[in-house]
């Protein structure tokens with residue numbers, strides 16, 4: 001997959017750190033990587049956004065942002081309130097295709113979950129994924145509530161005819177509670193797609209060199225890693 005769209009079951013699920021892990025694993029295989037953040041919200045003009053955080057953790061990646069809005073809101077709302085143009089799906093697709101011509105892997109990090117509105121017509125990241133015919137990776141919570149949110153996201157992807165290669169748990173707790181432990185088995189069932197990794201909690205606080213060295217161990221071979229889903233489900237990984 002040369003373009004991979006990364007969405008979440010909601011906001012604050014670990015999308016950026018997961019994007020960084022996928023980028024780091026690809027870089028470790030010698031692949032060139034670009035990260036496209038179509039709409040960055042909640043960040044001032046001179047502050048580092050999500051794409052910069054990916055580069056800080058993963059290393060040498062090309063960064064592209066299409067729009068930045070100061071308020072931490074859905075892109076459509078943030079654009080409207082800022083009196084600035086919205087980002088359209090065709091602009092996202094064109095930017096991703098341009099990057100894909102020059103990189104082995106382009107990661108497109110959405111804002112919040114799949115159906116967050118990007119413009120006043122209700123366009124979403126799913127529309128950009130369809131224009132690109134790109135697979136959509138879903139980042140999910142580990143614990144209680146994730147089965148429903150992940151099932152809904154999977155259903156929305158399938159209803160739109162989009163490819164859904166799998167789910168990455170964005171923050172796997174050091175002390176996993178009962179729900180999280182059970183979800184190792186139940187999450188892929190609810191998703192209708194395999195688990196493709198689990199990023200440990202606080203991974204983003206690791207020194208970048210440690211993050212890069214460890215990232216392939218958090219991700220399945222499909223994402224350039226060496227993570228073993230079976231061992232994880234059995235609780236030994």
Ligand SMILES: [Mg+2]
Pocket residue numbers: 015016050
């Ligand atoms: Mg993010």
